[in-house]
Amino acid sequence: MNLARSSIRVFAARAASSLIAFLGITFFARELGSHQMGVFFLFQAMLGMIAIPADFGINSGVTKRLSEGESPGSVLSTAILLKCLLLLPFVAGIVVFRSLINDYLGADLALLLVVALVLQESAKLTIQVLEGELRVGETAGPVFARKLVYVGVGAVFVFRGADVRGIIFGLLAGLVVMLAWGARKSSTALGLPSIRYARSLFDYSKYAVVSSIGGYFYSWMDVAIIGLFLTQSDVGVYEIAWRVTTVVMLFSSSIATTIFPQVSQWDAGDATERIESLLSEAISPALFVAIPAFFGVVILSKEILGLVFGAEYTAGWLVLIILMGEKVIQSVHIILGRSLQGINRPDLAAKAGVISMVLNFALNVVLVFEYGLIGAAVATVLSFIVNSILHAYYLSMFVSIRIPYMRIGGCVAASFAMAIFLYIVESTVLISSLPILLLIIGLGMVVYAGFALIIPPSRGVFLDIFRRAVG
Template sequence: MDLGRSTLKVLVARTGNALLFFGAIVYFTRALPADRVSAFFLYLALVGLLSIPADLGMRGALEKRLSEGGAPAETLGSALAFKAVSLSVVCVAVVTAGPLIESAIGMPYTGLLVAGLVAQEFGRTYVQAVRGELRVGDTAPIELCRRVVWVGIGVLLVSRGWGARGILVGHVVGRTVEFCWAFLRCRTPIGRPSLARVRSLFAFSKYQTVTAVGGRVYQWMDVVIIGLLLSGRYVSAYEVAWQVTLLVLLLSKSIELNLFPQISRWDTEASTARIESTISRALGAVLFVSIPALVGAAIYAEPVLSLFFGPEYVIASTVLVILMVEKLFQSYNDIVGTSIRAIDRPDLSARAVVVSVGLNLVASPLLVLSIGFEGAAIATGTAWFVNAAMQTRYLSRFVEIGFPLRLVGWYAVASVVMGAALLAVRRAVPVDGVAVLLAQVGVGVGVYLLVSAAIPRVRTRILTPGIAVIRG
């Protein structure tokens, strides 16, 4: 697998995904009342939380075992059999608890919740099966198509008066398209399930489940806590700020998806030197993006929220900046965490998740009650920092982590220069419209790239290889 080209494909698709989602959220927040939009976010939160017991880490285990090679058909058949049982149990529980769930969401959408969960689980299972075949780049158009379908149908139905239900229908249809396409792209046939393969999968998935719980807690627990302790207005504002900061993770997530199966294969071949070199280069790449993004967020948080989503969302300006710090830690952790799991030590990754999630669950409600919904962002950022520190310590036991300290220092210098230029530009030209905002962001990107290009180490380690990948 060509890591550079595959990562570029995923990055392009994920950028398209993010822009589509960003545009859709802008439209939905303006077309629907805040409480209807919060119902959609709560629906996504429930789907995310329910996917944990429905999957029990099996998707990650399937990708890991397929990337190692050996009895792929039997492995896929065993994973699907396990998935069918766990998903059936969860769906029955959801239907039984339907009235309670509908009361929590505020809308009668149990049927859509079950349909969305089933489509999502089988779709994502086959997507990760394709990745396990070391064909991560082939999943890029599948994920982009899923988002196009969801946004297209959601916007159409909302404009026709369907309200929040239209967004959910679009989500279900998009996931169904994802499943059909991934099923057709997967080259591994469905073999006969075996108890030995289920045990092998479960040996990995039991720890992957803990990691998945941590991911869902980080992603949705803040929304749930804010929804319980504050009003729906704060839920929508916090989630909008969260979605904006996710743009920073486009590169790290794209690299993470490609690193996992490749490092897994190298680990079976004992290619330690290649693993170490790749981790160092990956860390240098992701921090090249997340450090200047933090500076930009500190300058433009308020106008971004006001101009794109409306003045009622400006209350999340401080939250956006805090979450951008959290995304700095998370982008680093995306590389380190996936490397630990890829060398078949998901138990260590799970241990770090347990500690950090416990910290988040305790700190988040306490801080929300004491200082407001900014406290949820502080708790999450602190938890990610602890997680990253622990994962780094664990990974260093097996490979040497060549942290690019000098590169990070130069990134900071270039970011400070960029920030100074943007402050001067903003004083001279007030941000009174989307066009002006985008133009100033473009100026900031240009200044950062020019300063970076003038630094030999950054030019040779980051910019030149990046241009080579783009040119193919």
Template sequence: MDIIKSSIKILIARVGKSASQFLAVVLFSRALGASPLGTYYPFIALLGIVSIPATFGLATATEKRISEGEDPERHLGTAITLRLGFVTIISIVLYVGRGYIDQFFGSELALLFIATLFAKQASDFSLNVLRGELRVGETALIEVIRPLCWLVVGYALYLEGFGVRGLIYGYLVGCILMAVVGWWKVSTGVSLPSLAHARSLLSFGKYSAIAETGGYIYSWIDVVILSLFVSYGITATRADIGAYENAWRLTLVVMLLSRSIATTVFPQFSRWESEDALKQIESVIPRATLPGLMIVIPAFAGTTILAEDLLSILFGPEFTVAALALTILAGERILQAFHSILGQVIWGINKPKLAAYPILISATVNLVLNVLLIWMFGIVGAAVATLVSSAVLLGFQIHYLRQFMEISLPIQEGAWCAVSASAMWVVVRLVYESMSVDSLLELAAIVAVGAVTYGLIIVLYKPLREFLTEMTRTALPVDSQ
């Protein structure tokens, strides 16, 4: 599997995915305002939290076992049986407690929530299987289906007067179509489950479950806690939740490349580990980390100037309440560019226990800080909690990885990116103070000025210039097959 080519495929598809998702967020923000989104986002947040026991680590465990190439059919059959059982049990619990679920949402959405849970689990699991087959690039277009349906179906239903419920229906339809296409492309057969294969999956999955818990806490616990505080009138409002989540999603745009590479490298790291080729993993780490850094560092620099304008012009004036939170989250993405890759290394070399420890610690820090800081500072506190817990996670990942291999990070290249971003900041600041930024065109123009400035300076450094040239040469040739 060619990591760069597969990463490019994933990146292209995720650009389309993010474009669809981002356009939907812009349209829904302007049409509905921040408060209704403050109801939709908790629905998706709770869906993620409930997915933790419903999945129980089987997503990564299945991907790992299938990528190893040993009896994949029996592993898949066992994984399907286990996962279906977990989802069914969770759904029964949710149905019994549907009154509390409706109270949390402030609307009768419990049954729709259960249906969406089944559809989401089926769609996500199909992608795990395809990645386990080392067909990461083929998952690219499938990932576009859900946000595209959310945009098209959700907006159509909004026009018909469905309101927030229309957005949820659009998400549900996207999950269903994604599951259909994903399982249609899966080539691994399904054999009868066995107790031995269940033990194999669960032995890996119990640690993966901790990782998934940490991932969901990282992504959604702030929204859940904000929603609980709003429900009890402690702090913040539904509009604050909508504004904060829009800021979060805006910063995800700069993580596209890092996440694409991270998605690609895990099955390859797993294969190299099974072949006892750790040196190959060591050589790839700095090369896998650098492309993301080259994007997130200047993005943070630009956000310190344009945060309020980005939120106001893209979503509306009421979303500017999240300007400071947006800046903090943009800074956190620099740390995420590192730990998104290093985390995949730990899983890939079959050290699930050591992968779980830092995630568990950082998730605990995240949870505690979210409660304290949201209570004290609202959505800014939520952003700070994310930043601190991300730094804790990265520190522990580096510490554990150094017990097994030499870790080489692109420090010099990253430093030059910081120098280039600083020069870009000066230019953008001068331009910003000399003009008004009142429209999307003016915002795009000032962003373009920054991008050109950064690009011109960054290629002055020979190692980065050679790296970019090599990436371009590797990505451009078309496969002959």
């Protein structure tokens, strides 16, 4: 597998699909308002949290076991059978408790939640199979198609006057396309299910599920608790700020997705030095986007939320700054976390996940109740810092983590220079329309790239990314 080429393909697909999703969320937020968007985000939060025990880490286990190359057909068949058995009680539970679920969501959406759960778990399995086949680059197509169909179908429904259900119909349509495309791309034929492979999958998944819980808690726990203590409108404001920050994770998450099966394969061959070299090479490119994004948001947070999504969303300007700072940490964490799982130590990733998950829940309950949306953002950041430190510590027990401080320092210096430029522009120019805002952001990117090329350490990062992209 060509790591550079796969990373670029995955990044390009995710960049395009995230741009489409971002434009879709912008349209939906403007058309429906913060209350309806809050209902949709609570729907997604419940879908994500229910999916954790319904999957029980089986999807991650499939990627791990398929990448090891032993009896892939039996592994896949066993995984499908296990997922069916796991899904049944949760589908039944949603149906039985649909009145309570509808009250929490603020709309009659429980039965759509059942459909979404089944489609999501089926579609995600096909992507995990492709990754386990070391064909990560080929996941780009179905991932892109899912977002394109989701936004396109949702936009049609909303444009024709539908409420939040229109977005959910788009979400379901996207999952159907992703499932069909991923299944068609996979080359693993079904074999006979086996108790042996069921135990093998559970041996890995029982730890991977804890990491998944940590990830979903990190993504959705603050939203779920905001939904309990505050209003659907508050959920909408907070999640819009969160969605803006996720754009900067595109490249680092693409790198992490690509290196997992490769680290797994090298670990099976005891190629520790190759893993250490790969980690060092991956960290600075992962930060190349996140660092300047944080500096830019510090200057332009109110303008971004107000002009892109609407005036009611400017209430989340400080939330946006806090969460964007956290994305700098997450850009490194995602590399370390996937590597720790790749060397077959999901137990340690699970331990870190449990500690940070408990901390996240406790801090959110206290801080959301006391400080509202700002408390939720601070709780998320503090718990994730602890999670990242623990992942780095556990991974360092097996491989040496060489942090490229000079290259990171170069990116910080270039970002600081860009921030000064943006501050001067923001102080002298009235940013009153979206085209002016986009122009200023574009100029900021050019200034950052210029300083990144001037400063030697960051120039190395820039040229490495360029060479890999064209290579």
